[in-house]
Amino acid sequence: MSSVRTNVPYGSHPLQTLDVCHQNPSPAAPWLIYIHGGAWRDPLITKSTAHPLLHHILLTHPTLNAATLNYRLSPHPDQPQATARHPDHLNDVLSGIFYLRDNYGVAPNRAVLVGHSAGATLVFQVLPQLGAAGLWPAAVVGVEGIYDLVGLVDEYPGYAGFVEGAFGERERWSAASPGWEGCKGYKGRTVLMHSDDDELLSWRQTLAWRARIEGARGKGGKGQRVRLVRARGLHDEVPEGRELAGVVSELVGEMTVKETEVRHML
């Protein structure tokens, strides 16, 4: 029954594609859905950057299904003809997730959504839209994430170029950054990971985003906390690291317990 498919189109653009490993046909199967980083533009950072994580996690969790998504990119010095602009990246991620729901039956509350770097921005941008569609995931994991575009360029003026390329003028950055306002109904887990060794981003984005989520959620409520996890390695090494695999493994383990409960209920 197990099937691995690569470059499955979820739209007509060559980057509207995903890789999927469907090894558990149960409608209650847990899913890992990965959104890559690369500053919304890097042609070399694609859905394939999740393959080491997927290999490891799918072998250790034989009831897990997984997918990793490409999405259209903004112009890069090596790929100036790319034309995507916000909200194209976000719309593609949403289309890809809807494709998985429609074609593989990914159920609400059975998905762990992982985003790295600009992919972490995307998973939190897409979260309220998933909620609006009745598809709140079980967990969201942001890894070496960008969450506040204005704050990012204040800290690193050199990043203005790729932020402009993806989002346009500075006036638009604040509204385009993720917010927690549309996520009040979200009852899943939120994990933010960051590495001391990240050479491209300090802890500032991650800590400020955690403070924003926890502030918006109201302190002290049960299940309302953000879990902060220290990772190891350079910015683009963290997705392959043991810390992320460990976090995903735990989250999937929690869902597997629930799958057994679901089976008892049937």
Ligand SMILES: Nc1ccccc1C(=O)C[C@H](N)C(=O)O
């Ligand atoms: N994800 C990032 C986060 C912060 C700063 C840079 C990146 C990049 O990915 C840079 C990429 N190599 C680029 O130049 O397009």
